[in-house]
Amino acid sequence: MDQFKLVATAASGLEAIVGKEVRRLGYEPSVENGKVFFRGDKSAIARSNLWLRVADRVKIVVGEFQAKTFDELFEKTKALPWETYLPLDAEFPVSGKSVKSTLFSVPDCQAIVKKAIVNRLSEKYRRQGRLMESGALFKIEVALLKDQVTLTIDTSGVGLHKRGYRVMQGGAPIKETMAAALVLLTSWHPDRPFYDPVCGSGTIPIEAALIGRNIAPGLNRQFASESFDWMPQEIWQAARTEAKELANYEQPLDISGSDIDHRLIEMAKQNAEQAGFPDVISFKQMQLADFRTDKEYGVIAANPPYGERLEDEEAVIKLYKEMGEVFQALPTWSIYVLTSYEAFEEVYGKKATKKRKLYNGYLRTDYYQYWGPRKPRQDK
Incomplete structure (x- = not known):
């Protein structure tokens, strides 16, 4: 896949700052409550993780749709091209949240999304039974807001606030x-x-x-997407080289x-x-x-x-x-x-x-x- 829909999440009140950071990186942001959406290639995944100072995480938006029944959630999740992102051995835990939605049971939504993805991958990779999930980690989230479902894959891993320099901290540290x-x-x-x-x-x-x-605040740390098989190491090397050259x-x-x-x-x-x-x-x-x-x-x-x-x-x-x-x-x-x-x-x-x-x-x-x-x- 050449282009991705990406979302940088942020604490409430900080979205506009993240939007400015995204724009400075050369991408066009769309700012919503707690989220900044933008489109970019694989390089955008690496560069946004390295450079965004105020965002919590950078995620790939795999799909967005309406769902009011579990059957709808299952079928629309299964219809998404998960094999584009997840290799056969991918480890993919599913987390979730639901706000003001008909499908309010988060554990049920997580289980259904997991089952739909397993079914999709089993068919595409022509495998029967349980997937091994012994490879790279792809954290998936199902988020429901007023019956609108958003399915994402986390590219950051540990939250972006973890720069790697804070070896010691007091009792109530600021992020x-x-x-x-x-x-x-x-x-x-x-x-x-x-x-x-x-x-x-x-x-x-x-x-x-x-x-x-x-x-760049992420210059001295690692990210989950560095282990994705479709993210070439050359992309990360180029992004880090750019960051080092831009530092004063x-x-x-x-x-x-x-x-x-x-x-x-x-x-x-x-x-x-x-x-x-x-x-x-x-x-x-x-x-x-x-x-x-x-x-x-x-x-x-x-x-x-x-x-x-x-x-x-x-x-x-x-x-x-x-x-x-x-x-x-x-x-x-x-x-x-x-x-x-x-x-x-x-x-x-x-x-x-x-x-x-x-x-x-x-x-x-x-x-x-x-x-x-x-x-x-x-x-x-």
Whole structure:
């Protein structure tokens, strides 16, 4: 197959960012709730897995149809060209979900889809009885929404947030994909200072460094589709070569992070070293109240503890008040804070220029944005 319909899944609120990433790769996106659809060849599968910073997974859409009965689900699934994707020895577990559909029993839907695919492959490969399923892994999902069925094959394997650099983490780490989104939603450019005052194990500063040097986030990991027999290794080699050539490893960066917990700072340093930034990001144990700088036109992006994690509203209020007081002394800086605490602006002491609704896992949060002035252009 030369062209595929692909879907990049994403957390609610982040679809537009993924859509922009897809467009930058040269593909035309169609953005829906939690999903970005696009068409591409085998190279698109490799390149999107390597480059998409904010997407959760990249999947092949095998088929879409309406089904209100189990017979319909079976026959329409069986009619799809599964042999195009699955070799005779393919291992293909089926997962599922159903929302507001007549066929609400997910286990039954999974079993029927599995049976339909087995029947199709048995006929096409002229095999009787059970398939061995001893080869490469093809994870299939049947998703039903208001009786509309979508059948997909996962090309990513482990979720795309698993970059491979996070060797250590704190108690409530932010996903790498969300951290990348927080950076991309700021006005930051690599020639400006970037600071995370509550950096934890360092995820946001590390993602900023990857973005600042244009390093593909998936460059140092493997993907499920690398084992698909119809995906030539030359495709992956070309995609990785392209990524290495596009990286700007010499780009100077001024990125720093601090945290009150010395153990987290040690974790952040180890994670940064694993990511290839041992001397690029500056991490320091420090109370937020002690932050001072003479630098201008910087960007602060923070994912501070919110009540759900501290179970101590007084500590949360104290931290947010401190933020407002400390950041008031940075008139040229742009400040971005992610929190689920609804009274944040009141406690912080200033109304945000803009706030954006995001879901951090299943938790609804707001990204409060305080835009600083534009950095003046320097005369050549």
